[in-house]
Amino acid sequence: MIKTDNNNNIYMMNCEAVSKRCSSSLKNGKILSVLFVGVGGQGIILATAVLAHAAINAGFDVKVSEVHGMAQRGGSVEGSVRLGKKVFSPTISSADLIVALERLEAARYIERLSPGGVLLVNDYEIYPSSGFAQKQCHAPDAGKLLSEATGNFLFINAVEIARKLGRIKVSNIVLTGVLSRFLPFEDDCWMEAVKKNVPKKAININVKAFISGREFFNK
């Protein structure tokens, strides 16, 4: 499956191969680590909850670590989900998969990606306001920083997809949908997880968002 990003760079992203690799790792008793990063308020905790419950539905043990308090204060946020037959540590060292809801945070956390790991990046940037006062108004090229570190990353225009659905706020669920293609869980595991965790009034739009993400490669 070939995908191009905004700069028309071509990345080979064979999600089926990654999914198969994850599946056999899990069968061998290995623990999979998925790291979510972004800016406070982007919905990282919800994304970790959806993945965690999908993994539980698929029969795995799960541990989730999260940082509370940054939702309103615009700070850097990370949350992780570890899954496997039996998970011990709630925190990760290196991640098999990183889902970044923001470009600069993707660049910040890239060194946590394990060799061969996959990075999914929301093609969206929030410049830190504390940087304005330093007159650092030229944002570094996150894409360049990422490509210097790994070839295994992909920009996803999740904000655009969410905007078309009518709600930018569901970008995090769009990305979770994309992520789902790299993991060996059945559809119904994910659907139940999405419905269980999103606000009751917003179930429909979030299901649509998840499906949009899941169908991202069908273009």
Next chain:
Amino acid sequence: MKNKGNLRLLTGNEAIARAAYESGVTVASAYPGTPSTEILENIAKYKEIYCQWSVNEKVALEFASGASIAGARVLVAMKHVGLNVAADPFITLSYTGVNGGLVIVSADDPYMHSSQNEQDNRFYAKFAKVPMLEPSDSQEALDMVKDAFEISERFDTPVLLRTTTRISHSRSLVSTGSRHGSFTGKYVKDARKYVMIPAYGRSRHRIMLQRWEKLEKLSEEVKYHTVYKPAAKEITSDIGIITSGVSYQYAREVFKNIPVLKLNMTNPVARKAITDFASGRRLLIIIEELEPFLEEQVKSLNLKAAIAGKEFFPAYGELGISALEMVYGQLFGTSLFTKSGISIDYPGKYYAEVKDEKQPGEPVVKDITGSMINGLPARPPVLCAGCPHSPVFYVLKKLKAVVMGDIGCYTLSVLPPLDALDSCLCMGAGISQALGMEKADSRLKSRVVSVIGDSTFFHSGITATIDNAYNNGTGLIIVLDNGTTAMTGHQAHPGVGKTLMGDDAPELKPESFAAAAGIKHIKVVDPNKLSELEAVIKEEMERKELSFVVCRRKCVLIEKKKNKVIVTIDQNLCKECGACIKFGCPAIELKNGVYSINGMLCTGCGVCADICRFKAIIIKNIK
């Protein structure tokens, strides 16, 4: 879909709350503090349990002890520094004992994710000779709280449950049970037990020491220490790990082939179980975060085995997989086993140089002062757009005040560009510190100002205010009243008019307490009215008598009334002086040399319009 239907994914805090419910608890108290806050917030969801935010942790524990004496099962929760505040009742509660079970949760914060220190509260249990349990995941948190109530009543003692951030805030699968009704004891008068005059206290102390011996026997019971024997092909009987809490999880992942003794009760520690485990082993690796709490006790047993502890694991910050992998490499090189077995004379042989400040596994870029590192700008938490604290610090900076601050959202004013805080020590400290500065050097009198939030004021600012009034302070005390306990998630406090459980409550006002202390110069201002704010602060700084100014405006995140305005910067008038950027509002942006307002973030407070002396910031009403 293979759903583990009877298991729930809970944080440690949620599990503790559930355990209180299942244990028949009927009273709970706390003061908000990360990482403990969610314990009471979740207990409050159970209508069978009376919950309250107390003014501070000392009061919360005293209140809880009263409920316990009256026969209820009570749970109190606090963060690690909260136990410092509650230490007075805590130490003596070990003498009086309890009636209904009393469980105190101390949620420690290794790495200081959101605290002013990373103290190791396990020493409090040792200090008070109070039994302590340390869960290593959410299921254990639930089970241990339930057991703690049994221990508390059986041995007539408060019990400490000690968690850390990674237990309190991590989620893992939990099997929950049910509540078999409320626990209801009866009050029985017993002055010799509850009134700690010296004569009674002395006899209670001896009772407490006898109890300690019984607890030491209890700690040897099988459920309080678990030995894990790896199933791997190569086991080493020469080496063993001793650990507790979340460190147990890291040990299981990294030191896969080594047997682990996990201590569930960590005060007292089971000396016989440790000695038995150590028997025949040449090396014991003690894996614990922060202080060598277990290590020192193991060393005091004078075992034959060599002990590897704090020479390898740092006494600061958190542990994790990376930290343990590094130590694994230091201790054993790349291979745990040599052909002839392990030859370790003393772990000191493998001592590696102390690394730099970087935490293993931490992202490279983590400088909160805002400078670029490795090409990436830092992203620290900042005061929100529209925060009523920002104008106060803007003015204090302009007036070159020395600002003795305190704990809350407003502590963020220390970061650039505001850079407006000189000190933040602990709850209520700013007001007392300001008096200290004034008495030490009278030249500072006109410059020193103390700043405190409304919740923090009720917590420990009143006593400090009285001290200023009584000891003839001449400074300026500023209360930042945003109508909530904001930083921890907008909890209620005595000034808000509502309790934790949603009942109406009297709205206490900080200025009433200032008046009661006899302070003559008390003012209340709206911090968003910038010129009036500046005039008042300037006047009161210059005044040679004690002043008390309340800056009152609701936290922008809970303010229901929205300003129906659009704020923009007129590029023709903008002189690019940068004054607005120095205000630090995240909605004011400077991109490619152009100053602009981000409409999505702006809350329309309008303060920036007053800051711009070229009147380039325009506020337009929208209908």
